[in-house]
Amino acid sequence: SLESNFHLMSKVNVNGPKTDAAWMALKEATKTQSQDTRWNFETKFVVKCGDTECSVSRLAGAGTMEALKQVVPEVLKASG
Secondary structure: OOOOOOOOOOOOOOOOOOOOHHHHHHHHHOOOOOOOOOOOOOEEEEEEEOOOOEEEEEEEOOOOHHHHHHHHHHHHHHOO
16 A cells, blocks of 8 residues: 655645635745646645745656656755
């Protein structure tokens, strides 16, 4: 069986006036609230938290899991 060590969300709105609060917070953190998400699996947010604050990066169209594995270390390094 597959297990996750993170919270999975139920189906929510990711665009428009009924955008889910979590998605809105991620869009606001990346200053991309005016950018619609074409498909919720197409857009990924990488959140890296320190002791007092978090940095958030938006990755749109990262594609396959292999492509994501290549880009995430660079994003984490750049976010400090």
